[in-house]
Amino acid sequence: MRGHQEVPTGGPAPADDxxxxRIGQVVMLLHAGDREEARHRFTALWAELGEQGDPLHRCTVAHYLADTQDDPEDELAWDLRALRAAEAVDAERAGGGGQAGQVRGFYPSLHLNLAASYARVGEERLARSHLGLARKACGALAEDAYGDGVRAAVGRLELRLTGSGQLP
Incomplete structure (x- = not known):
């Protein structure tokens, strides 16, 4: 997990397959603190999936692969890949069911991570834009520990970026 990660672990679970x-095993490795090995294994999974692989898997791998990056620009690139893959899930599975419904729960975290990444690379306008999208997407979160954690992380980042806890 990123040392500066804004989002708690957990979240919507992709379809069981x-x-x-395999992704879950690498996530456990990452959460156990072995970022380098997790980065190596996630990179191998990404290569195996390819650009045409299942978009929900690509979203999940890219989302966690961002957490393994040392360079803020690399982290941002993986966060952007995760968002593009989530958008591909929505495009392929429009109608609200199945994977499209699952990925909806990722958007608050995806946008929050993008906001934090943009802030780290000095892109304040983009950081605030994605933070606003994260706040709006929080409506898709359940009233559980994960949802509470993401909403709290959004609030913390709002405080850090604006000093007021609310976006202008």
């Missing part, structure tokens, strides 16, 4: 299990 072999790739999801």
């Amino acid at each position: 072999a790739m999801t299990s």
Whole structure:
């Protein structure tokens, strides 16, 4: 997990399949603190999936692969890949069910991570824009520990970026 990660662990679970299990194993490795090995394994999974792989898997791998990056620009690039993959899930599975419904719960975290990444690279306008999108997307979160954690992280980043806790 990023040392500066804004979002708690957890979140919507992708459909249960072999790739999801493999991704989950690497997520556990990451959460156990082995960022380098997790980065290596996530990179291998990304290469295996390719640009045409299942977009929900690509979203999940890119989302967590961003957490393994040392360079803020690399982290931002992976956060952007995760968002593009989530948008591909929505485009392929419009109608609200299945994976499109699952990915909706990722958007608050995806936009929050993008806001934090943009802030780290000095892009304040883009950081605030994605923070506003994260705040709006929080309506898709359940009233549970994960949802509470994401909403709290949005509030903390708002305080850090604006000093007021609310976006202008």
